[in-house]
Amino acid sequence: MIALRRRIEIQGVVQGVGFRPYVYRLAAQFGIFGWVLNSPDGVVIEAEGEAVEAFLYALQSQLPPLARIDRISVAELPATREHAFHIRESVGGEGQFSLVPPDIATCPECTAEFLDPSNRRYLYPFTNCTNCGPRYSIIRDVPYDRAKTTMAEFKMCPACQAEYEDPGHRRFHAEPNACPDCGPSLSEDPVEIRLLLQSGLILAIRGLGGFHLVCDATNIRAVETLRERKRRSGKAFAVMVRDLAVARELCEIVEAEQALLEGSRKPIVLLRKKAEARIAPAVAPNQSRLGVMLPYTPLHHLLFDETLPALVMTSGNLSEEPIVSRNAEAELRLHDVADHFIFHNREIRTRVDDSVMQIFAGKPYPVRRSRGYAPEPIELHHPAREILACGGELKNTFCLTKGRYAILSQHIGDLENLETMEFFRETLSHLQRFFRVSPVAVAHDLHPRYLSTQFALRESGLPAIGIQHHHAHIAACMADNGLEGKVIGVAMDGTGYGTDGRIWGGEFLVSDFAGYERYGHLRYVPLAGGDAAVRQPWRSALAYCRDAGVDFAPALAAPKDLRIVGQMLDKGLQCVDTSSCGRLFDAVASVLNVRQQTTYEGQAAIELEMLAADTEGRYPFTIHDGNPFQADLRTVISAITVDLHSGTPAAVIAGRFHNTMADVILQACQRIRSHSQLERVCLSGGCFQNLRLLGLTVESLRSAGFTVYHHQRVPTNDGGLALGQALIASELLSVPR
Secondary structure, eight states: OOOEEEEEEEEEEOSSSSHHHHHHHHHHHHTOEEEEEEETTEEEEEEEETTHHHHHHHHHHSOOTTOEEEEEEEEEEOOOOOOOEEEOOOOOSOOSOOOOOOOBOOOHHHHHHHTOTTSTTTTOTTOOBTTBBOSTTTBOSSSOOGGGBGGGGSOOOHHHHHHHHOTTSTTTTOTTOOOTTTSOOBSSOHHHHHHHHHTTOOEEEEOSSSEEEEEETTOHHHHHHHHHHTTOSSSOOEEEESSHHHHHHHEEOOHHHHHHHHSSSOOEEEEEEOTTOOSOGGGSTTOSEEEEEOOOSHHHHHTOBTTBSEEEEEESSSTTSOOOOSHHHHHHHSTTTOSEEEOBSSOOSSOOOOOEEEEETTEEEEEEOOTTTTTOOEEEEEEEOOEEEOOOSTTBOOEEEEEEEEEEOOOOBOOOSHHHHHHHHHHHHHHHHHHTOOOSEEEEESOTTOHHHHHHHHTSOSOEEEEOHHHHHHHHHHHHTTOOSOEEEEEEEEEEEOTTSSEEEEEEEEEOSSOEEEEEEEOOEEEETTTHHHHOHHHHHHHHHHHTTOOOOOTTOOHHHHHHHHHHHHHTTTEEEEOOHHHHHHHHHHHTTSOSSOSSTTHHHHHHHHHOOOOOOOOOOEEEOSSSEEEEOHHHHHHHHHHHHTTOOHHHHHHHHHHHHHHHHHHHHHHHHHHHOOOEEEEESGGGGOHHHHHHHHHHHHHTTOEEEOOSSSOSSGGGHHHHHHHHHHHHHHSOO
């Protein structure tokens, strides 16, 4: 038979996932000669042999667990009559880009070795293989080879080198491969670490993508001390548990949640907390849910024993600062928080915080997309221009686009200080280099005071395109679901700068990537003090109640403050009109005395969701004609106060309010459908982190014949905003003017 030779070029997640060893073994199986190498564009193969077509078919159908092929091109070449197959040295240089893999949780095989007393890696905290371990956090440049990672400082011992060179071994070309004789090491013995935790101390432990602050989650004093030192008075801590059995002792877990907990990404998963859960109350105050994750590195397994089933595992930072990643930096910034430091000597090139997920309708619904997911690109429906989109102010991520990919950064955080802004710049530099992106324009939010906007206008050096906040939300949902054409967009959040100079946040749009029309919104209500209302929900309550003609005296508010804010509302002094759905939720939470002061963004609305009971009934409202129309909820506020004064339980009122909001959205979408004939609805914005509101809305819209889309790969909050900004900017640059 005639020997055939093919040049095969592959793009996708094919570096750092054991793809070249996989190709090598497959070539041996089919009797193929030639070579494989990593290039800046992906993986290149030259394959020759009588069974080359069967090899090519198998190549695409039997992928390694973490690999993903997005595109493959095949060209015929003259046969060379080679008699061997080799893994060649990687090729550097400028190219499109290769897809940098995210960090992956320890695989079952490595876990078994780590726990086996007869194995040479027994209890070695940096055990990994081609199917798991650090990737994004240690990569300095592409193509992905050990010499271009922070493992370059560690020369493999003969045993590790033999594994690395053995085509039949699980560690064949595993770039972070190491063992106790040649790899990174911990500063403390694991037994000593557990004793410190058992004694109630707070430890700063250097992990995969940065430091965690860790303490015994059952130790009331330790948890309260950590909360005080970290200046995190109300926001819940995440908990890492020894195993799934402990997670089940603490929380109700459905099948889809278990799959997330045990999968290769191992995010924090928001679970329904059991009333009898044996955990310190200060871990998640006023919360019915608990953020739980399983160990995702061998080091984590070392922290647990029978006396330590659950540990608080929160980001190693002070409130609102980025996660700390370097040893010296940790000692400087966390010395007033941690009682003791646990270091290791493998450098973290890129800091990466933990991801946070929840389950909606049986599928993952992202809250924070970071470790395990970033920087895995979002594949787009069609090619995009090379754009940098800077995102928003809170829960910031940025986005780079190139070809058919959108690369969303890991969670950067709230851009409210210089440290976080420097993290933004640092990560942008890394990702532009990794993915070989040279943006032709920068997209930004319209809010002039956002640091992300100021970076776009003053530092980027690129032509700038301002994108309306809620248009970006809907575009992000469209891109998340691979949609084209016009959709009805429902954007519900706290704050978005409007084109009329007001603050938007309860918006009904008809949108595509090229533009939008504002068909309707929640009725404007003046808020006194602007951003102060975010921290003091009683200000929102006072504004909404006065607007509805209802007397309201919020609990805990000082009489002097009430008088001053009342005068501001009466005279229109330092007031801003808003259609914000988030501020409406804050107002209702205050009226029901759920929350009058907040310590983190969205706290009042979250606690209102936790309070709400499953109940029938809703409150009356009116939608006024106009261009745009306005949903008038003054009668809702009035009816809530009547219910409250008549003794209706606050949980029932909260439930009815959620029902009402879903009905408002339904009637608004029906009104738009009657004008536009559109049936597709995209739901986006931070208020749709509220699973009760999301579930009621999806159910009512689908029952009315709408096709409903929500987020599934990027967060519905501002963590997904940059994706929408980038796609809009690309479209605007492509559309003739």
